[in-house]
Amino acid sequence: MAVKTHTININTKGNADILDITDQVSRVVAESGLENGVITLFTPSSTSGLTTIEYESGCINDLRRLFDEIIDPGRHYAHNARWGDGNGHSHVRAALLGASFSVPFVNHRLTLGTWQQIIFVDFDNRQRRRELVVQVIGE
Amino acid sequence: MAVKTHTININTKGNADILDITDQVSRVVAESGLENGVITLFTPSSTSGLTTIEYESGCINDLRRLFDEIIDPGRHYAHNARWGDGNGHSHVRAALLGASFSVPFVNHRLTLGTWQQIIFVDFDNRQRRRELVVQVIGE
């Protein structure tokens, strides 16, 4: 058993920019040399999140609409009233979606479904450079 | 420390069918022979998800109502417009709920609460046969 921790760098446009990071995560697993185990993905940020989806423009737009509807950026936010940075909705969205995500791998490959990709969602209200943590534990 | 990966097969009715999979997951932990560690549950699918709940018909119906309200299957979805398979809402629901779930175990037993069960939610719009990944890491 071993633990190996890497980072992945991503440039995003913000505003619910949704990026498919499956290839980058798969590469970390492959290069770890570990055969079986789990990867823990983590975004060290309070305005972004991680999940999986079928990465095609329809699903992406449908997911964006959900967040626009239930956590509308055009409303009043107590965070904005205090800090004036205009990203109150980004914080609430990120807390709901979650900053961490785990996927088992078997025979050096993630156990993802055929139509399932790992996505990073940047909810901040401006473009950002992000550094994600990808930790591999296995043997 | 060891890693052991198993699968659980489930037949679902789709349409937010909610199944209690606690016994099946507990059996994987017991049969692993490992005493302490963590299980990672993962659904290799983009139209289903995992979480915990008190598994009784009231909570189940209340959870279903939430998804019907915030991600209404009767609306337009960009995914449906592109692919015509009618399960656009299923993808959005699954991305929100999440495809993975982790639970520590101690002395061969999951650390679940008394009124807490692990559930698999199949959001697809038809019956499905599902294969979940259950990975045990521990010693």
Next chain:
Amino acid sequence: MAVKTHTININTKGNADILDITDQVSRVVAESGLENGVITLFTPSSTSGLTTIEYESGCINDLRRLFDEIIDPGRHYAHNARWGDGNGHSHVRAALLGASFSVPFVNHRLTLGTWQQIIFVDFDNRQRRRELVVQVIGE
């Protein structure tokens, strides 16, 4: 590699009481003596959940408003109709937010962002004493 499981005790006010538990979790990691690995946080309860947020009163209030809006405590719940305990909304909220959360640690420190704290949210409708599971796996 080793597994070490601890518990954290918390007194909450219920009713979406949101507590910053970062220091308590960090202490478990530091005292484990393990250098690199992952912590799995788990609440053995069906009326509470875990996530991260920027812990300041604006974000906290904005997150509470989201739950009040999409899972309104003042409505009818099938759970309440069956059991009469008035916390039907608490169960739905907890199932949506999720009972487990994982964070990698490196050099004895959690990989959290500067403005990111781990929060425990007690959705129950009364004050509670809670015992969370914190499991450290690493080397």
